[in-house]
Amino acid sequence: MTEPEHHTPTVPAGAGAYLAAGDALAEQGQWSEAQTSFEMAMKLAPNASLTWLSYALACFPQHRFGPAGSAIEDALHYAIPILDTPEIRKGIEAYEREKWSDAQRWFEKALAKGAPDSAPHLLLATSLLRQGKPREALTHLVIAKDMEEAGARRASAEGNPPP
DSSP: OOOOOOOOOOOOOSHHHHHHHHHHHHHTTOHHHHHHHHHHHHHHOTTOHHHHHHHHHHHGGGTOHHHHHHHHHHHHHHTOOOOOOHHHHHHHHHHHTTOHHHHHHHHHHHHHTTOOSSHHHHHHHHHHHHTTOHHHHHHHHHHHHHHHHHHHHHHHHTTOOOO
């Protein structure tokens, strides 16, 4: 009689593998497990914006808005450069003074002027979270993650893979 074959599940080997595993878990609605996988990716690749943003997105269905906001702030700190425009500067000043609605207004102005990157969306998302507006924050988080993914695809196509 032959023993049934036993396959040991493989553990992801690098940040990209943890990110892919987290994406697969998120697609199945396994948010807590996805969050854990994204957390491992963040630890392995702290300069990769998609790890932080994926983690933040996995927090939303669990109503874990505090950790989501922290992950967005960490993405801005470690991985995403913030353009220096008057609107963004004033928005950051308001944010640092915990004047969330003023910060929101300045970041919206930056976006209205055509800010070409994800940072204003993320800054706006954190301001909205601080005001208890997770639905609006989620919209900007998704836009920012889409922008970061597009940038990563462009960099990879040009032979410059993201960190």
